[in-house]
Structure formats: structure tokens, C-alpha cells
Amino acid sequence: MNILVHICCGPCAVHPFEKLIDEGHRVAGYWYNPNIHPYREYKERLESLKKLESLTRFEMIYFDSYDLEKYLESVMPDLDRRCMHCYDLRLMQTATYAKENGFDAFSSTLLVSPYQDQDWIRDVGAAVQEKTGVRFLDIDFTPGFRDGKQKAYDMGLYMQKYCGCIFSERERYEKKKP
Template sequence: MKLLLHACCGPCSLEPTRFLANEGHDITIAYMNSNIHPASEYDRRLSTLRAWADRENLPIVEGPYDVRAWEGCVGTVASDTYASREDRCRACYRMRLEEAARYASEHGFDGVSTTLTVSPYQYTDIIREELKRAAGAHGIASLFEDFRPLYDEATRRSRELGMYRQNYCGCRISQAEAEAERRERKAARAAKREA
């Protein structure tokens, strides 16, 4: 299958591309991630992905980096007092996978997939639903794989390769949440030492 593989970063792409290539798919990576904040982080992740993909002879297509569109889609969900992280992530997945499916359909791909499921921190069932919805809307195949069992190997390989590994999902909200969690852990360790 001529497959467009939506990728969030280099480390998360390692094992899914290996797996899908072994299955016989002709892979092009799609970097379509207007969620990533700030722009310097977006560039750093893309640079890491490109350096690795170039060594592997994997083509990459890049979507527009449109933070306003992401804010318009996800920011309105996030500003709702009753919205959950799950709702916010669904809106983000929907936007990015829709972009990938549209590109795949317009450029002669047979199907679309994503590396998002390699992370144990993502909502795998929602990703499955959104991938299927986006692919169906554009008349192409949805190739869903739960790549979570490959996470440890992807982590090991990315460290071995010296790849940049981010410490938050990507959006401004996840960045703030991750920083708050790190501060809480640091404060708890300091309190434990004092006790």
C-alpha cells in the first residue's frame, strides 16, 4: 500500500516505520503538527525527524504550520471549563489526521496511518476513531496500528541514535501541564529530603 504516515516526531517514528515497511508498505512521512508550541520546538522536532528520515531514505512532506487554525480548533475546546484533556486531544487529533487524510487523498496515496499510537500517553481508542473518520471522509484506507508495544524499543533506539527527545506532547497546554508536574515532583522531593 502507498501509505502516508502522519508522524509527530523522530523518536516516535522509528518503530512504526520499521514495522510498516516490514509489512510491505511504501511509506511517506507526513509532518503535519500545527499543535506544536513554540515554533522553535516545531522546528527542532522537524529537524530531528528529517535528519533520521534522510538517512533512512524516507520521503517527508510537511503541512503548513498554522497555529491560528490549531487555536481556532483546539483552543476553543480547551477554553471550555467543562472540557477534559480527552476532549482537547480529540480535537487536536481530528485536525491533524484530517489534514493528513486530505493530503493523502489529493496526492494518490492508498491509505493513511499515524505514529501517535506509539506513545502510552495518548488516547489510542480516540486516535483509532479519528483516523478512521478522516480516512473515510476522503475515500482512502485507514491503517490503524496500536504501536504502544513498540514504545520501549523506540525509546531505546532514539537514545542510542542521540535523537532529540521532547518532554511534553507538543501543544502549549501540554507544555504547561508538564512543567507544573515537574515542579510538583521537585517540591515533593525537596519536602522528602527536609523531612
């Protein structure tokens, strides 16, 4: 199967890519993350992903547009569910690209992180599948989270300390989850 995988960051890409490639799929990563703030953090994560690409056989596609305004417009009306709106923005962009470029399915490296709301990601993925007609691969990658992070660390990839948005940056200091 030809799968487009939304990439939230390099470290989270390691396990899902290895798993899908080992299963015999053709996999391409898709970088679209207008939620990452500040811009310096966005560039650091983008460069880390490019480093991962250079060290592995992973194919990447970069929608390198720092569309902060679009992100803020999507989350500000409903801050209590901002993560869900953020997932929707990124997965819709990924599925649209997948549809326009002949991919059979799409997924996301967000599904590897125990720190993300897996139920919301699955719900959003299913809704995006319904809207676009592109199959959403709902795969539980979390069992490989620690191993993937260790491999990323061993490769010298940048290891971020928050999901990327300005709200999670604040929350990591307040020790408060949304």
C-alpha cells in the same frame, strides 16, 4: 500498500516505519503539526525528523507551515476535548494529502505512544476515513514504543518532554493530565 503516515515527531516514527516497511509496504511520512509550541520547539522537532530521514531510508513529506492560529481555533471552543480536535486537524490534513496524491491508506505515529489517547485517535481516524474515503490503518504500534525510543536516542535525535501543545507544556510542570 502505499501508506502515508502522519509524523508527530522523529522518535515516534522509528518503530511504525520499521514495522510497516518490514511488512513490505511503501511508506512515506507526513509532517504537519501546528500544535507544537513554542516555535523554537517546532523547529527543533522538525530538524530532528530531517536528521532521522538522513540517517534512514524513511521518505518524508513536509507540510512545513506553522499554522498556530488554525490549531488554536480548532481546540479553544472545547478545551476538555482539545486532544481529540488536535488529532482531527492533523489526521484530516494527512488523509486529504493522501487522497490527492494516490496513497492507499493513512495512519499516524501517534498510535505508538502510550501517552496519547489511543481510543480518541482511533475514533478520529475512523471519522476521517468516513469523510475522505481514504482507509485509516488502525495499528497498535505501542508494543514497539520503548525500542523505537531507544533507537532514536542512539541516533542522537531530539527527545522532547511533552506532546507539543502549550497545554501539555504547562501540564508537565503541574503533573496533571487533561
